[in-house]
Amino acid sequence: MANTTLGLPTDLHDYLLRVAVREPAVLRRLRAETASMPEANMQIAPEQGALMTLLAELTGARRCLELGTFTGYSALAVALVLPPGGRVVCCDMSREWTDVGRRFWAEAGVDDRIEVRIGPALDSLDAMINEGASDSVDFAFVDAAKEEYPAYYERLMRLVRRGGLMLFDNVFWGGDVVNPEVDDSDVRGIRELNERLAADERVTVAMVPLADGLTLVRRR
């Protein structure tokens, strides 16, 4: 969870936001509304949204998947730049939070590009595999239950096509991945994923120290 970049001084972060993040007005409004919620720090940082937008454009992604949508900022950052026919399937437990996103997706004119699946993300992933969606996803963003990251990865290696991209958020977990005194199920899930990715020859990996750490994974 981080809506800023870990370790970056506030004045540099403000500078980055001012000169380098071209945040569309609808995303800015969504961020402002979310900021009034107690859970606001769950939202991705605007600089991460900018990177995700660029990656979606760069890869020409059409079939996108998101695990952990909250109020819909990351989904909107991607949906705004999809080519015709592009879709994002958003998996989340909360109808209430994703309904906030739905209002802004409609305002942006992209609500027809976004499908919400309410329920545990693992169930939604298994349902997609059973529906025959294996090897079809171009772009997947993972930001749901941290203890389940290794299990998401296992499913995504089936759903994402060869050459497709996966993004795993919060891979630093606020620095706790290197704190020996923290050993809860969340940090264990993230550590396990990070170790597994480092050793997995089926993928190309880059861990980017942006926001709370974002790992880019290309299925070979």
Ligand SMILES: C[S@@+](CC[C@H](N)C(=O)[O-])C[C@H]1O[C@@H](n2cnc3c(N)ncnc32)[C@H](O)[C@@H]1O
């Ligand atoms: C960090 S927030 C996502 C932030 C979002 N990507 C954004 O840009 O604002 C995590 C979300 O994951 C959802 N979540 C947590 N555990 C989940 C699970 N097991 N299955 C599906 N969604 C889950 C929560 O309801 C929450 O909305």
